[in-house]
Amino acid sequence: xxxxxxxxxxxxxxxxxxxxxxxxxxxxxxxxxxxxxxxxxxxxxxxxxxxxxxxxxxxxxxxxxxxxxxxxxxxxxxxxxxxxxxxxxxxxxxxxxxxxxxxxxxxxxxxxxxxxxxxxxxxxxxxxxxxxxxxxxxxxxxxxxxxxx
Numbered sequence: 001x002x003x004x005x006x007x008x009x010x011x012x013x014x015x016x017x018x019x020x021x022x023x024x025x026x027x028x029x030x031x032x033x034x035x036x037x038x039x040x041x042x043x044x045x046x047x048x049x050x051x052x053x054x055x056x057x058x059x060x061x062x063x064x065x066x067x068x069x070x071x072x073x074x075x076x077x078x079x080x081x082x083x084x085x086x087x088x089x090x091x092x093x094x095x096x097x098x099x100x101x102x103x104x105x106x107x108x109x110x111x112x113x114x115x116x117x118x119x120x121x122x123x124x125x126x127x128x129x130x131x132x133x134x135x136x137x138x139x140x141x142x143x144x145x146x147x148x149x
Contacts, residue, residue, distance in 0.1 A: 005078075006147045007042040009113035011123035012052040012105075014139055015045075015072065019065060020056070028140050032122060035144055036078045043079045046088075046112040048105060050081075082112050091115065095132060102129055110134065120147050 010032070018029035036043035050073040057065035075081050082088075091114065092107035102110075106128060113121045113134055120135040121128065122143055128136050137146045 005040060005042050006120070007044060007116070007118050008137070008147045009109065009116070009118040009121040009134070010036075010043050010045045010049070011109055011121060011125060011128070012045075012049045013124045014122055015049065015053055015069070016056075017124065017139065019068065024141075028143060032139060032143055037076075039078050041078075041144070041147060044082060044113065044116045044118055045073065045079075046082050046084060046109060047073070048084055048108050048112075049073055052105065080116065082116060084108060084112075088112055088115055095129070099129055101127060103127075122147065 014029050014032060017025045018033055019026075021029070032041075033043075035041045050069060053069045053073065054066055057063075057069070073081055088108060088111045091111035092104065095107045095110055096102050096104070106125065110121065110129065110132055114132070118134065120137045122137045122139050124139055130136050135146075137143050
């Protein structure tokens with residue numbers, strides 16, 4: 001992994017777009033995952049992501065996708081999967097103070113990104129707070145260039 005590579009947090013919806021969407025939305029998400037695989041950027045996500053990914057395919061009886069997510073959401077050379085710790089839960093609770101619209105899962109994602117030193121969070125969630133010290137980057141055709149700057 002390139003030490004100078006940007007370290008970015010991947011929200012759950014990046015994985016959903018890559019594996020459950022079609023067209024440009026899926027392509028843009030796969031560009032991000034490929035950049036991580038190639039070491040162009042370093043990725044971080046939370047074990048919470050796995051808990052958010054599994055219910056949809058499981059409800060649809062898509063056991064293959066459930067298994068694919070179990071394999072995908074693991075540490076790798078350029079990808080770090082963080083456990084949900086007590087410190088992150090406390091930080092996520094503090095992030096929610098004064099932000100009534102910030103849901104607990106999103107706060108956990110933000111706290112994990114901050115705790116691991118990410119410079120940005122890549123998400124398609126327009127409700128993600130923009131005033132917490134992380135750049136919020138919408139995944140799309142410009143996401144990779146946005147996180148590299």
